[in-house]
Amino acid sequence: MKIEYKILWVEDNKSWYKTTSELFTDYLDELGFKLNCQRCDGIDEVNKELKNNGLVSYDLLLVDYTLKGTASGDDVINAIRNFGDHQILTEVLFYSSAIENVRDSMRKHSLEGVYTADRKDIETKFEQVVNTTIKKVQDVNAMRGLIMAETSELDNLMLSIVMECHNKKDDNSKELKIYIIEKITEFNTNNTGKLDELLVKDDLLEIVNSSLFHSMLKAKSIQKLAGLINDPRLNELKSFTKDYTRDVISIRNNFAHVVERIDKSTGLNKLVSHLDGKEIEFTSEKCALIRKDLIKYSEKLQELKKIIQ
DSSP states (O other): OOSEEEEEEEOOOHHHHHHHHHHHHHHHHHHTOEEEEEEESSHHHHHHHHHHHTTTTOSEEEEESSOTTSOOHHHHHHHHHTOTTSOOOOEEEEEESSHHHHHHHHHHHTOOSEEEEEGGGHHHHHHHHHHHHGGGGSSHHHHHHHHHHHHHHHHHHHHHHHHHHHTTOSHHHHHHHHHHHHHHHHHOGGGHHHHHHHHHHTOHHHHHTSTTSOHHHHHHHHHHHHHHHOOGGGGGGGGHHHHHIIIIIHHHHHHHTEEEEEOTTTOOEEEEETTTOOEEEEOHHHHHHHHHHHHHHHHHHHHHHHHHO
C-alpha cells in the first residue's frame, strides 16, 4: 500500500456512490491517504478489471449485494475469488439494505474473508475495515518503505518541474540554470572532478540527473523558481527549502537510520536514531501526520507544475 488507497467499488447508484465516496474521502484524508475509487456498475465491468490487472492493485473491494438488473453481489464475489488459476485475497465489504439476505448468502456459499454491513451503517463499517487493512503499513519497516517510495516520487516531480521551466527557454529558465550551477558548485566542493566534467558540458539535463543534484538542491531550486514566477498562489513555496527539509527530508533521513524499541514503562513503540540517539514516539497519529505531509507537498508541487505549463 502506498499513499493512495485504491478501492474497486461495485455500485450502480451513482448519486449514493458520489455522496458516500465523499465521506470516505474525508475519513481517509484524516488517516493520511488519498482515496482512488474505480466504480463498476456490475459484474461485466468487474470481469474487465479482473482481466486487466487481476485486481492486485486494489486495497479494498466494496460490493453492493442488491445490484439492479445484473448478477447479485455474491456472484460478483465468486467471480473475484475464483479468477483464473488463483484466488484474489483482497478484503471485501458487502453491504445491502437487506443485510440478513447478505449473511444468509455468506453462509450458503461459505465465502471467507468477507465483511458485511447494512447500507445505513456503511460509513462505520468502512472505517473499521480500513483500519484493519492499514495495520500492515503501520510498522516501522512498512512506513520506512512508504516514505522512501513517496520521497523518491517527490524528487522525480521536482526534477520534472525544473526541466519544465528549462524547456521554456525564457528569462526564468536562464536565471534558474545560473542558480542551479551556483548551488551545485557550492554544495559539491569535494566532487570537483565530476562537477567540472558536468560544467564543461553545460547540459542542464545531465547536471540535474546527476547524483550531485540531491534532494536539498532540488528543494532550493523549487523555492528559487517560485520566487522567479512570483505568483500569489505560490506564496507557501517561498519558504519551501526550510519546510520541506523539516517535514520530508529529515523524516526520510530519520527513518533510514532508526531501530524500533518498546518503552517498557508505557508499552509504546519508540524509534531510536543511530545518528544522534534521539527518540521518536512511533504512533498511528505520527504515521498519519507523515503521510499527510507527503500528500501536501505533492499537491503543492503539482500546482507549481500546472502554473509553469
